Amino acid sequence: xxxxxxxxxxxxxxxxxxxxxxxxxxxxxxxxxxxxxxxxxxxxxxxxxxxxxxxxxxxxxxxxxxxxxx
Numbered sequence: 001x002x003x004x005x006x007x008x009x010x011x012x013x014x015x016x017x018x019x020x021x022x023x024x025x026x027x028x029x030x031x032x033x034x035x036x037x038x039x040x041x042x043x044x045x046x047x048x049x050x051x052x053x054x055x056x057x058x059x060x061x062x063x064x065x066x067x068x069x070x
Contacts, residue, residue: 008052011062015047016040018065 019040026039047062 004052004055007055008048011051012044012048014062015044018047018062019043021066021070 019042022043023036023039026034027036050057050061
């Protein structure tokens, strides 16, 4: 259980960087009233939650999202 919590923390930290990338891409592509801080927070929360629930699958999803937005 401790290992899963540590993995969730690492993926949440990675989600912060992914969230920054998504917020930048979002600002160029979509004109909405979504706050960049809100986008980063939600991305970090989702990555951390998925990292805890599905520790074997999140690296593949994270890499796919990273490649999509970079």
